[in-house]
Amino acid sequence: MKSTEHNKFLLYLFLFSFFVSGGLSSCITPRTDAPRLSDTEIRNQTVFPEKSGEKPRILLINSDSNVEKYKTAQEEFKKTVSASVLEANLGNEKELEGEIKKMLAYNADLVYCIGAKAFSFAKDHFGDKYIVFSSIINCYRLTPFPPKTYGISNELHTRMPLFMFRSIFPDIRRLGILYSEQYTLQWFKDAESQAKELEIEIIGNSVAEKEEMMPALKNLLSRADALWLISDPVIMPEKKFLYEILNVCAKYRKPVFSYHETYVNYGAVLVVSVDEATIGRQAAGIAMELLSGNKMNTDEKIQFPAGSQISLNLKKTEEYSLEYNKDGLGMVNNIVK
Structure with missing residues (x-):
């Protein structure tokens, strides 16, 4: 990692420690x-x-x-x-x-x-x-x-997973998100705002019904470095949609960041879960x-939820030849090898 990038990472790591130690509750709306x-x-x-x-x-x-x-x-x-x-x-x-x-x-x-x-x-x-x-x-x-x-x-507050994504995978700068206006529009807007502060670009595709999901996903993967898969019943009305999303991302060799700890067992690369x-x-x-x-x-x-778990699929990380920050592994609760 270059010196400038390393210094940035140390700054992000310090800020992340500040936020998770309680500073977060005193500085947001x-x-x-x-x-x-x-x-x-x-x-x-x-x-x-x-x-x-x-x-x-x-x-x-x-x-x-x-x-x-x-x-x-x-x-x-x-x-x-x-x-x-x-x-x-x-x-x-x-x-x-x-x-x-x-x-x-x-x-x-x-x-x-x-x-x-x-x-x-x-x-x-x-x-x-x-x-x-x-x-x-x-x-x-x-x-x-x-x-x-x-x-x-x-x-979780959107800053929490964004800090983890940025800290462990500092080279991934463009995150794709599928969301619905019915359930997660406001969350998406909050994530966009927080991501800018961390020099991460959020690329979003809005989905109104499940039939639109797969074309929207493929369009997104052509523009993003990784998919941030969020909890939204329009995007995943049934469990089979999770498998379909993970399979398509695997074909594109694009890592999936998500919210549920079991998803690392199905192929997600990094999960920050409640x-x-x-x-x-x-x-x-x-x-x-x-x-x-x-x-x-x-x-x-x-x-906001008071507790979180961080899970990393190291096997998938190496399969995709992703550069990751080894110093950040100390923050991970569960590593799949």
């Missing part, structure tokens, strides 16, 4: 940030003040408890809180009527929703109560929120703050 609770703080806040000798009552609604990431958030939430928790699953159509009756009969102090389906149900039936949500793609598309709504965004267990604990921390009577600032209402 209220809509897209909130103070982060550390894992230690979340674990230590495990006791609610009792009301009239009884524990607080929490209704936990899961959009589909068979979804692994939803299940992980649910389990960690339950482990962390000291409260009476009634669990409901909207994913089982056969038992849905009974689940709804059970929820409506439960006099909850707070509702925790996992996924968009659960949150939509809570908005319709529990809008007067405290609502905490997580695991919703582009949660702002569901606004307006009930006034007592708090949550954790499904996406830690789902931390999401559950973070949601529990918010719930405990609310039920203890503590007032939360308006800029704390929607928080």
Whole structure:
């Protein structure tokens, strides 16, 4: 790596360390940030003040408890809180009527929703109560929120993965992104803005329906150094679309950067993912703050995920003959060789 490039990398590495150590929460706008609770703080806040000798009552609604990431958030939430928790699953159509009756009969102090389906149900039936949500793609598309709504965004702050891409693969300067106006337009605009500061060019193609996805992908790969595959149900309505995208990128010998840790096993080169267990604990921390009577600032209402995992597919990196910064591997949690 040239001296100038090396100096830039050191600067980026310093700034990255600054951001992940907490500096991030003090220098971005209220809509897209909130103070982060550390894992230690979340674990230590495990006791609610009792009301009239009884524990607080929490209704936990899961959009589909068979979804692994939803299940992980649910389990960690339950482990962390000291409260009476009634669990409901909207994913089982056969038992849905009974689940709804059970929820409506439960006099909850707070509702925790996992996924968009659960949150939509809570908005319709529990809008007067405290609502905490997580695991919703582009949660702002569901606004307006009930006034007592708090949550954790499904996406990391865009600067976080961009720093990792830039730090580990400093020669990759043009990132292609497929997005939809319905779900991820605002996220795409935020990513464009953040990328400019890191001297990365974002090349985007908007997709309105799944039939447009493959032509848009091939067009994108002819102009970009790598694909940044994001979470968007228009781009990947079914799992088979993931395999198709990865296969096409492999034919073009273009690396894929993405958001889900399992994707490195299917051929993605670098993944910066949300830690789902931390999401559950973070949601529990918010719930405990609310039920203890503590007032939360308006800029704390929607928080970024507090934890992340970095995974690198070194085998694919070498297969594509990609230059990577070995000094940056210390930041990687999982390496596939």
